[in-house]
Amino acid sequence: MMYLTHYRTAVADKAELLSDLFFPQKVHWFPESYSRVSTGMVYPPHKVAEKVLDPELVRSIRENPVGKTAFILAAGNSHFAGINPRSKKPTQLSYEFKLMPLTLTQVYAGRIAQSMGISDYIVTDATACASSMKVLMDAQTLIRMYGFKRVVVLSVEDAVSNAVLDFFGDAGASLTHKIELETGMLPSAFDSTNFGFYVGQGAVLAVFDDIARDEPKARVLGTYTASEACSNAMGQRDDGAGFTNAMVGALNIARTIRPSDVKIVKTHGTGTKSNNAAEKAALGGMFQDFVATSYKQKIGHTMGPSGLLETCLLINDIQNGFIPAIANRTSEDSTYLSSNALAPPGLIMSLAAGMGNVYSAAVLSMDV
Amino acid sequence: MDFLDLFNKVARFAKPAHSNFTPLDSAFTPFTETELDSMDMLIVAMYFSEIYGINDEDSKSLMPKTVAEMQELIDGFKTRDPKAIDEAMGFIK
Numbered sequence: 156m157m158y159l160t161h162y163r164t165a166v167a168d169k170a171e172l173l174s175d176l177f178f179p180q181k182v183h184w185f186p187e188s189y190s191r192v193s194t195g196m197v198y199p200p201h202k203v204a205e206k207v208l209d210p211e212l213v214r215s216i217r218e219n220p221v222g223k224t225a226f227i228l229a230a231g232n233s234h235f236a237g238i239n240p241r242s243k244k245p246t247q248l249s250y251e252f253k254l255m256p257l258t259l260t261q262v263y264a265g266r267i268a269q270s271m272g273i274s275d276y277i278v279t280d281a282t283a284c285a286s287s288m289k290v291l292m293d294a295q296t297l298i299r300m301y302g303f304k305r306v307v308v309l310s311v312e313d314a315v316s317n318a319v320l321d322f323f324g325d326a327g328a329s330l331t332h333k334i335e336l337e338t339g340m341l342p343s344a345f346d347s348t349n350f351g352f353y354v355g356q357g358a359v360l361a362v363f364d365d366i367a368r369d370e371p372k373a374r375v376l377g378t379y380t381a382s383e384a385c386s387n388a389m390g391q392r393d394d395g396a397g398f399t400n401a402m403v404g405a406l407n408i409a410r411t412i413r414p415s416d417v418k419i420v421k422t423h424g425t426g427t428k429s430n431n432a433a434e435k436a437a438l439g440g441m442f443q444d445f446v447a448t449s450y451k452q453k454i455g456h457t458m459g460p461s462g463l464l465e466t467c468l469l470i471n472d473i474q475n476g477f478i479p480a481i482a483n484r485t486s487e488d489s490t491y492l493s494s495n496a497l498a499p500p501g502l503i504m505s506l507a508a509g510m511g512n513v514y515s516a517a518v519l520s521m522d523v
Numbered sequence: 524m525d526f527l528d529l530f531n532k533v534a535r536f537a538k539p540a541h542s543n544f545t546p547l548d549s550a551f552t553p554f555t556e557t558e559l560d561s562m563d564m565l566i567v568a569m570y571f572s573e574i575y576g577i578n579d580e581d582s583k584s585l586m587p588k589t590v591a592e593m594q595e596l597i598d599g600f601k602t603r604d605p606k607a608i609d610e611a612m613g614f615i616k
Contacts, residue, residue, distance in 0.1 A: 266562060
């Protein structure tokens with residue numbers, strides 16, 4: 156068994172237009188994360204991570220060791236690469252690296268783990284936007300197979316950066332200002348037509364334990380990461396095979412759980428055409444009676460942290476008794492929620508996906 | 524301006540915000556006996572290069588063992604000389 160003992164989240168609620176980009180678009184961000192970057196000693200993801208590195212929680216981890224402990228930085232990428240290599244002009248997000256080691260995610264992981272007194276196992280994960288959910292499978296394995304007592308996961312990515320915004324704007328995955336003006340559409344998901352997401356900065360720090368300690372927030376019953384047979388390297392078949400493979404794997408790990416026990420789904424929910432089709436097909440084939448939500452319309456797509464960060468937001472909302480609506484839906488819907496709903500009793504299925512053919516799922520229970 | 528006070532301010536700034544740092548009470552305490560590791564010291568040195576206008580190449584050669592040594596090395600390379608801690612910290616905030 157694996158328990159979610161503590162979590163801290165950081166999200167930027169309001170979206171702001173960055174007009175000097177190659178593809179001007181709104182982002183959910185912390186503008187202060189770009190202060191001091193010109194000194195070259197601290198970079199935006201470091202400053203976003205500081206928002207969840209609660210000194211009290213860090214001190215508690217350091218001063219109250221529970222035994223063999225792992226630290227995983229789910230970074231979504233191997234390098235905090237805020238510089239856009241094809242940039243022809245500077246933007247308000249431009250800066251120069253001075254201390255390259257601190258842009259390498261594993262070096263940063265070592266530095267944070269050291270501050271927590273963790274030295275048994277320190278690793279970084281780079282499975283794109285599935286990263287923070289994929290590492291739950293690693294945490295599960297470390298606890299079940301390797302005798303770890305605790306796994307600390309920090310997830311942050313250099314999401315609001317020239318490189319990412321240029322890439323997603325060009326690909327038509329993020330909702331550019333041009334498309335927004337032409338269509339009048341805001342970010343949403345699972346409508347007949349959506350135009351993707353705003354990118355967002357965010358971070359999550361989560362502590363997973365092998366036994367119930369300190370009033371755990373949830374039990375992770377099973378988690379799994381899978382891929383799909385696909386004709387392209389990116390993945391995302393319309394029939395949602397990757398999502399299905401991940402969910403079946405998570406349910407198998409959870410053993411006694413049936414699909415009908417799952418009543419709440421936190422979708423990946425990017426609102427791109429391909430994700431709308433794939434995720435809806437997979438969920439429709441797996442469950443009959445459930446409610447589904449997505450957080451990306453409220454906080455932006457935080458990339459690597461999104462899966463675990465949004466799962467923690469959902470746990471918090473369920474503790475407050477409700478499942479939030481998917482913002483900006485264009486039609487009434489009681490499954491892919493267009494209005495807030497009371498949290499039904501039952502298990503949670505949380506999903507994430509990453510470019511490069513990777514899908515992650517976790518089954519959780521709030522009954523601890 | 525007391526250089527040891529400035530050093531403690533810069534060192535606190537260089538360490539991750541959530542981590543421990545006990546200010547040094549002597550300019551002659553070896554860094555190896557403090558909570559500052561080699562990465563912290565590299566960052567501290569680069570911050571001081573910003574404060575005193577020392578170019579990047581020269582700043583990488585700064586490898587003092589104590590605060591007193593650091594002050595002496597900086598005096599040999601500096602191109603500006605802030606008079607107050609707030610003024611100095613202004614260069615790195």
